[in-house]
Amino acid sequence: MLKKYEYQSLGKAELQQLVARNTDPNNSIQEVVQDIIQQVRVQGDTVLREYAAKFDKVQLDKLFLDEEDIDELATTIHRDQQRALEIAFQNIHRFHSTQLKRERTVETMPGVKCWREIRPIEKVGLYIPGGSAVLPSTLLMLGIPARIAGCKEIVVCSPPQSNGKINGFVAYCLKLLNIKRIYLVGGAQAVAAMAFGTQSIPKVDKIFGPGNQFVTKAKSIIQGLTNVSIDMPAGPSEVLVIADETANPAFVAADLLAQAEHGIDSQAVLVATSPALVDAVNIELETQLMVLPRKELASKAIENSYAVIVSNLQEAIQFSNEYAPEHLILETDQWESLTRHINNAGSVFLGHLTPESAGDYASGTNHTLPTSGYARSYSGVSVDSFVKKITFQHINETGLQQIGSTVEILAELEGLHAHKNAISIRNK
Amino acid sequence: MLKKYEYQSLGKAELQQLVARNTDPNNSIQEVVQDIIQQVRVQGDTVLREYAAKFDKVQLDKLFLDEEDIDELATTIHRDQQRALEIAFQNIHRFHSTQLKRERTVETMPGVKCWREIRPIEKVGLYIPGGSAVLPSTLLMLGIPARIAGCKEIVVCSPPQSNGKINGFVAYCLKLLNIKRIYLVGGAQAVAAMAFGTQSIPKVDKIFGPGNQFVTKAKSIIQGLTNVSIDMPAGPSEVLVIADETANPAFVAADLLAQAEHGIDSQAVLVATSPALVDAVNIELETQLMVLPRKELASKAIENSYAVIVSNLQEAIQFSNEYAPEHLILETDQWESLTRHINNAGSVFLGHLTPESAGDYASGTNHTLPTSGYARSYSGVSVDSFVKKITFQHINETGLQQIGSTVEILAELEGLHAHKNAISIRNK
Numbered sequence: 001m002l003k004k005y006e007y008q009s010l011g012k013a014e015l016q017q018l019v020a021r022n023t024d025p026n027n028s029i030q031e032v033v034q035d036i037i038q039q040v041r042v043q044g045d046t047v048l049r050e051y052a053a054k055f056d057k058v059q060l061d062k063l064f065l066d067e068e069d070i071d072e073l074a075t076t077i078h079r080d081q082q083r084a085l086e087i088a089f090q091n092i093h094r095f096h097s098t099q100l101k102r103e104r105t106v107e108t109m110p111g112v113k114c115w116r117e118i119r120p121i122e123k124v125g126l127y128i129p130g131g132s133a134v135l136p137s138t139l140l141m142l143g144i145p146a147r148i149a150g151c152k153e154i155v156v157c158s159p160p161q162s163n164g165k166i167n168g169f170v171a172y173c174l175k176l177l178n179i180k181r182i183y184l185v186g187g188a189q190a191v192a193a194m195a196f197g198t199q200s201i202p203k204v205d206k207i208f209g210p211g212n213q214f215v216t217k218a219k220s221i222i223q224g225l226t227n228v229s230i231d232m233p234a235g236p237s238e239v240l241v242i243a244d245e246t247a248n249p250a251f252v253a254a255d256l257l258a259q260a261e262h263g264i265d266s267q268a269v270l271v272a273t274s275p276a277l278v279d280a281v282n283i284e285l286e287t288q289l290m291v292l293p294r295k296e297l298a299s300k301a302i303e304n305s306y307a308v309i310v311s312n313l314q315e316a317i318q319f320s321n322e323y324a325p326e327h328l329i330l331e332t333d334q335w336e337s338l339t340r341h342i343n344n345a346g347s348v349f350l351g352h353l354t355p356e357s358a359g360d361y362a363s364g365t366n367h368t369l370p371t372s373g374y375a376r377s378y379s380g381v382s383v384d385s386f387v388k389k390i391t392f393q394h395i396n397e398t399g400l401q402q403i404g405s406t407v408e409i410l411a412e413l414e415g416l417h418a419h420k421n422a423i424s425i426r427n428k
Numbered sequence: 429m430l431k432k433y434e435y436q437s438l439g440k441a442e443l444q445q446l447v448a449r450n451t452d453p454n455n456s457i458q459e460v461v462q463d464i465i466q467q468v469r470v471q472g473d474t475v476l477r478e479y480a481a482k483f484d485k486v487q488l489d490k491l492f493l494d495e496e497d498i499d500e501l502a503t504t505i506h507r508d509q510q511r512a513l514e515i516a517f518q519n520i521h522r523f524h525s526t527q528l529k530r531e532r533t534v535e536t537m538p539g540v541k542c543w544r545e546i547r548p549i550e551k552v553g554l555y556i557p558g559g560s561a562v563l564p565s566t567l568l569m570l571g572i573p574a575r576i577a578g579c580k581e582i583v584v585c586s587p588p589q590s591n592g593k594i595n596g597f598v599a600y601c602l603k604l605l606n607i608k609r610i611y612l613v614g615g616a617q618a619v620a621a622m623a624f625g626t627q628s629i630p631k632v633d634k635i636f637g638p639g640n641q642f643v644t645k646a647k648s649i650i651q652g653l654t655n656v657s658i659d660m661p662a663g664p665s666e667v668l669v670i671a672d673e674t675a676n677p678a679f680v681a682a683d684l685l686a687q688a689e690h691g692i693d694s695q696a697v698l699v700a701t702s703p704a705l706v707d708a709v710n711i712e713l714e715t716q717l718m719v720l721p722r723k724e725l726a727s728k729a730i731e732n733s734y735a736v737i738v739s740n741l742q743e744a745i746q747f748s749n750e751y752a753p754e755h756l757i758l759e760t761d762q763w764e765s766l767t768r769h770i771n772n773a774g775s776v777f778l779g780h781l782t783p784e785s786a787g788d789y790a791s792g793t794n795h796t797l798p799t800s801g802y803a804r805s806y807s808g809v810s811v812d813s814f815v816k817k818i819t820f821q822h823i824n825e826t827g828l829q830q831i832g833s834t835v836e837i838l839a840e841l842e843g844l845h846a847h848k849n850a851i852s853i854r855n856k
Contacts, residue, residue, distance in 0.1 A: 085838070095534045098534055106523045112786070112792070114791055116810075134841070220652055224648055251853060258844070294843075294845065344550070347819040349821055354822055355851060363536060365819040374655050375816065377656070379818070380819060382544075382817065391775040394779055406512045407786055407788075407790050409508060410790060416785075417721050418716075420785070421685070421720075422679075422784065423786070425682045
């Protein structure tokens with residue numbers, strides 16, 4: 001049952017409270033994670049084996065699986081499952097392959113040419129959550145843009161199953177991506193291993209991927225501790241559904257529950273143009289919850305969520321921009337006129353037939369998205385996340401004459417005489 | 429005098445040591461900065477006034493200057509200085525205005541349309557170092573891409589001079605940028621004020637700008653503490669110059685010194701194809717140092733720097749890619765054939781007539797660049813840094829039929845039944 005709030009009667013402070021999510025939820029685990037990072041840094045592979053025994057309940061001889069193992073595991077899944085992964089691969093590849101664009105050279109003054117060139121980040125680390133939950137889709141969402149970017153080394157870490165292997169779905173995705181090795185390391189220790197390198201596991205330049213609170217904390221710590229960067233800070237997943245009288249309450253409820261089943265800290269927010277619509281959705285929630293395998297989780301997440309009643313769709317978008325949702329679904333016939341007013345969101349799903357789960361798996365867009373209000377300043381993962389843009393410039397004699405005195409004056413006024421001299425000595 | 433190393437006789441560990449820069453230099457100031465952040469968070473404007481009295485030696489009635497003050501200060505500078513700032517403005521604007529591109533819609537399957545749209549980050553905070561050093565160029569380098577991106581609110585903080593004002597150069601740049609207010613706050617307290625907001629100073633979504641070690645530490649702390657993001661971690665500035673027999677030792681020395689005058693922790697690395705060239709540059713360094721106002725600083729920075737002797741330009745680029753310099757200058761006739769081999773660098777200056785100082789001020793490229801090896805995974809500031817890219821998708825009936833079973837199979841294999849149901853309920 002979703003709690004109800006009326007948008008127009010919310011004060012500024014109440015509104016702030018409502019859109020706030022935990023920005024620093026896990027200080028309690030800080031010390032645990034710091035210790036794991038330190039152990040991995042000093043001991044390398046040895047302690048990774050100990051953690052595998054302790055956390056994953058498995059004795060590992062080697063810390064990775066190679067091509068032969070992967071090939072074998074990949075054959076264990078059904079043909080229709082392989083086919084579904086292939087279609088997802090194709091759609092994600094198709095969408096992401098349009099994201100890299102050559103840029104033109106700009107002659108800012110006669111003889112002064114400036115441009116940017118794209119280079120892949122050479123070594124990237126992908127963390128794929130595993131264990132009880134199995135997330136081959138995340139491997140596709142990170143591996144495909146890494147391949148398109150042209151990253152030289154793609155290091156994949158995922159926790160081993162109790163048999164010391166990975167499941168066949170992940171194996172099949174590795175084959176689709178032409179990645180020939182996977183490291184059997186999970187949790188904070190995987191992040192530490194990729195940040196510092198161990199005997200088996202290469203150090204990378206940037207670490208990607210979602211994970212539990214230990215993984216998230218480890219990413220945030222290594223970002224401050226090393227010059228390894230991360231894709232984005234991550235919190236619990238969330239959806240905001242905007243619905244008006246044209247919405248089908250059953251569809252709305254299904255979308256809220258798809259979010260809620262992720263975990264009890266997931267938020268599923270409904271913004272509706274009438275109290276009656278919220279009531280109708282609440283009835284659907286009850287019905288649909290009953291048959292869900294993860295109903296315990298999902299019903300707790302729904303209790304942590306809420307509905308906001310607005311007087312029109314403009315107000316709905318206003319609230320959504322305040323909230324800055326990871327996922328935003330517009331279940332209204334009016335979606336086309338609303339999109340340009342959306343300022344803060346990770347990924348947006350338009351109309352009655354575009355559920356979030358399409359984008360979670362297979363429509364082509366990425367599912368690694370900013371949560372917890374980070375959509376105000378972060379974009380989701382894309383090919384952009386796997387490249388750098390380097391600026392280049394070339395100045396010829398004409399250019400140096402054109403720009404020389406400007407640089408000399410500016411260097412002088414900032415009191416940087418050697419900067420000035422680098423021009424003057426060439427103009428002699 | 430630059431120390432000399434031979435590239436081919438460096439072992440792997442020595443090489444690692446040589447290219448390493450301080451990734452966590454300032455743990456000693458951690459507590460001081462944490463305290464400042466906490467004070468600003470709790471006390472707001474009151475403590476900002478106290479810090480102004482303590483650090484900037486000035487009593488401030490109000491914490492900002494408005495349009496009238498800015499106009500007045502802007503008239504105090506010479507016409508040729510105004511003109512130089514205008515030319516820099518034009519060139520930077522010209523280069524940066526090509527960086528935002530509309531992307532096309534991709535129909536990944538019939539009826540499944542996906543695209544990205546660009547949105548400005550609404551509220552950005554620009555930190556402009558001030559006090560003894562005066563950096564109007566940084567205001568242009570951050571303000572211009574923010575304007576092009578279309579950011580709604582641009583909050584500028586800079587420490588006040590002892591007269592409670594800012595200098596005329598910064599004022600003139602504010603006018604060029606059409607920014608009508610500047611907040612008189614410096615150091616870690618400025619970062620904290622923009623991260624949390626105070627009575628006078630608005631909270632922002634992302635904080636940009638260089639600064640001393642207090643500012644840098646504050647940026648790194650608030651990044652972990654809030655959902656405010658930052659442009660990039662920052663360390664001391666650095667240059668790597670690659671020179672062969674076609675290089676002019678006087679130009680090379682001038683470029684190294686332009687870097688060295690920033691501070692004793694600046695690095696100015698020379699990669700040369702012969703020991704004789706290093707000797708010639710060392711002689712020039714001595715000569716040019718003598719007449720520099722900041723020669724004490726610069727000579728210490730040169731002592732902290734070094735030269736690497738390579739047998740050819742390919743080796744030089746190899747070393748440079750290992751080092752991942754903020755600024756890279758290629759002082760060789762062969763620059764054109766080398767550029768495609770450059771993988772890790774912030775900004776690259778090509779040929780004998782392209783000094784770094786051109787790009788520092790006026791050629792058009794940005795001077796806010798990744799230091800300390802971050803060029804392996806970060807790009808410099810650009811219009812990209814001031815926007816988000818939001819993904820949108822729309823699925824029609826045909827699309828839902830096309831993609832439905834794929835999503836259902838994938839949701840099922842990940843054990844997420846509510847995800848599956850969001851499709852099934854629409855396909856009934």
